[in-house]
Amino acid sequence: MTVRASDRAYATLLDEIQSGVLRPGAVLGEAEQAARLGVSRTPLREALGRLAADGLVAQQSPRVTVVTAIDADDIREIFEVRRALEESAARLAAGRGDAAAFVQLAHEFARVDLDGAEGATDGLDAYYALIARFDATLDASLANDYLTAALRTVRTHLVRVRRLARDNPGRLAASVAEHRLIAEAIGARDADLAAHATHVHLHNALESILGALTSTPEHLK
Known part of the structure; x- marks a missing residue:
């Protein structure tokens, strides 16, 4: 079964956030993350939207998202x-x-x-x-x-x-x-x-x- 690009991006970013590779406050620039993950911006936005719904990231500007802190x-x-x-x-x-x-x-x-x-x-x-x-x-x-x-x-x-x-x-x-x-x-x-x-x-x-x-x-x- 083919894995959708957005699912791949979501799984990678989720693992990196949960493992601490992407620490609280880390900036997830749209262009940079799309290039790093090898996906276009549309599936990346879908992945970031899912992470935002999970409460793991928050949008600071239209194209910049950050990993949320936890206290x-x-x-x-x-x-x-x-x-x-x-x-x-x-x-x-x-x-x-x-x-x-x-x-x-x-x-x-x-x-x-x-x-x-x-x-x-x-x-x-x-x-x-x-x-x-x-x-x-x-x-x-x-x-x-x-x-x-x-x-x-x-x-x-x-x-x-x-x-x-x-x-x-x-x-x-x-x-x-x-x-x-x-x-x-x-x-x-x-x-x-x-x-x-x-x-x-x-x-x-x-x-x-x-x-x-x-x-x-x-x-x-």
Whole structure:
């Protein structure tokens, strides 16, 4: 299947924004970006329009767009929405999901070994890939397109924020245990525990991220 030029440009720019290659405040000149990405201006404008709808870029002038900043207030707002969505999702998954699939995910979280993984990109990437599979399994359990669409929107922003946790091995290890408990609770069809474990996980994640933002503000400024 042929990938449209606008989809290609969007995917590239999204990855660069989420990974930090394009930092907050980076100027995305229309002519320069079109040439760099090997597309004409029309598909580039379509890609930038989608990124603007995502809240990842903002237009400063008719032909100049910048990557939006994200600060502590933004992060708190993201987590307010994330808490409402993910606690509901965990509760629903416990009643609707494939219990065996979550039991298997819990076993995989139990086998995660982050010892010596500080700075080890492959190990961290493998862990985040496991989280992505957990998220995909959760989404498939919901049978609710509106909820999964809302979760995807929040995760688009969360990727930028989550980069801060990569520098905190202690938080990563705690996150592994928290994800394991959530998966175990869903696998056991314990909706209350699944929602509570999700609440605790998100509280701890927010506190860690805000702490990292305070100590190393250059990551997001």
